[in-house]
Amino acid sequence: MEMNFFAPVRIITGKECVAKNAAEFSALGKKCLIVTGKNSARKCGALSDVQNALESVGVAYEIFDGVEQNPSYKTCMDAANIARSMGAEFVMGIGGGSPLDAAKAVALLAVCPMDAETLFSGKWDTQPLRVAAVGTTAGTGSEVTSVSVITSPEGLKKSFRAPSLYPAVCFGDASYTLSLSAQFTRSTALDALCHCVEAYFNRTTNDICRTFALRGTAILLEMLKKTAECENCVLSFDDREKLYCASLYGGLAISVAGTAFPHAMGYFLSENHGIPHGNACAVYLGEFIEYNIKNAPEDAKEFFDSLGTDKESFASLVNKNLPQINVKLTGMEIEKLAPRFENNKSLNKCYGKADREFAVSLLEKIFGV
Numbered sequence: 001m002e003m004n005f006f007a008p009v010r011i012i013t014g015k016e017c018v019a020k021n022a023a024e025f026s027a028l029g030k031k032c033l034i035v036t037g038k039n040s041a042r043k044c045g046a047l048s049d050v051q052n053a054l055e056s057v058g059v060a061y062e063i064f065d066g067v068e069q070n071p072s073y074k075t076c077m078d079a080a081n082i083a084r085s086m087g088a089e090f091v092m093g094i095g096g097g098s099p100l101d102a103a104k105a106v107a108l109l110a111v112c113p114m115d116a117e118t119l120f121s122g123k124w125d126t127q128p129l130r131v132a133a134v135g136t137t138a139g140t141g142s143e144v145t146s147v148s149v150i151t152s153p154e155g156l157k158k159s160f161r162a163p164s165l166y167p168a169v170c171f172g173d174a175s176y177t178l179s180l181s182a183q184f185t186r187s188t189a190l191d192a193l194c195h196c197v198e199a200y201f202n203r204t205t206n207d208i209c210r211t212f213a214l215r216g217t218a219i220l221l222e223m224l225k226k227t228a229e230c231e232n233c234v235l236s237f238d239d240r241e242k243l244y245c246a247s248l249y250g251g252l253a254i255s256v257a258g259t260a261f262p263h264a265m266g267y268f269l270s271e272n273h274g275i276p277h278g279n280a281c282a283v284y285l286g287e288f289i290e291y292n293i294k295n296a297p298e299d300a301k302e303f304f305d306s307l308g309t310d311k312e313s314f315a316s317l318v319n320k321n322l323p324q325i326n327v328k329l330t331g332m333e334i335e336k337l338a339p340r341f342e343n344n345k346s347l348n349k350c351y352g353k354a355d356r357e358f359a360v361s362l363l364e365k366i367f368g369v
């Protein structure tokens with residue numbers, strides 16, 4: 001059996017894990033730029049926990065709290081300029097996917113400013129500042145990946161990755177996720193589920209990825225039953241912790257295997273139609289399962305046997321958590337989207353033949369007028 005798995009992140013979880021492990025921060029340097037969004041890190045208590053921890057070990061810091069949803073290249077450059085001028089030795093991302101992905105870009109751009117094209121080409125040979133990541137949502141898994149998804153100056157969500165972009169350490173205290181809304185909890189859980197399923201059915205997967213993917217999926221199916229039924233999603237701490245850990249398993253699985261067509265085809269729904277990332281990917285999950293039953297039948301059988309479920313129950317659970325997506329596309333609009341599915345890396349990694357033609361016909365099937 002051939003395997004190659006590399007995910008060098010120290011993962012620390014549990015109640016008050018930031019305060020209990022403040023020494024981890026001083027090991028990264030004496031000065032740090034905190035990269036976060038406007039409100040959520042303050043509201044959930046993560047920002048003050050981090051500030052207290054940094055102060056307790058004598059690390060100086062500044063706060064950049066201008067990270068928006070789907071962070072832009074320009075925002076990352078602005079934060080990188082601050083990191084450079086203050087002499088930051090490491091970058092602390094606090095938040096969900098947007099701040100964490102931005103933190104990775106900032107860590108790189110602070111050391112080596114470059115234009116967006118060069119950034120996304122991955123053709124740079126720079127050792128970024130080290131990154132610490134504090135997760136405040138249960139979905140992205142960005143805490144444990146070397147991938148950053150940033151919006152290009154043209155308005156497209158694009159990713160870059162490098163082994164040097166793995167956070168040195170990540171902290172997951174599920175207390176920060178307790179007050180997340182029902183809607184947000186569902187969409188982020190669906191994102192994590194997509195990570196697990198897309199990593200499982202992937203040409204580049206291996207047994208380690210699949211082990212994480214299956215464990216993550218099992219937890220998510222259990223939790224999605226609860227989130228589908230509870231009006232306001234008042235989940236217990238234990239359930240929030242399970243959800244958070246499942247998001248880490250999904251992150252670890254995609255950190256090596258990568259994603260497949262649900263992610264590749266979901267980006268435009270966030271860019272052009274404001275659909276939350278998790279929902280934008282999950283709208284394809286049912287089709288992705290059907291596709292793999294056809295193109296990788298043995299793997300699909302093993303997947304469902306291991307989970308003790310079937311495709312109907314799986315799809316029904318996804319649908320119960322997925323709000324109606326009211327997007328309609330004309331033939332011309334679909335043609336305009338088509339070039340991005342030409343020789344697309346995530347499509348190429350699907351079993352069978354998921355090419356531009358396939359993507360166009362799937363868009364017609366789901367969104368065609």
Ligand SMILES: [Fe+2]
Binds near residue numbers: 140191195
């Ligand atoms: Fe995702």
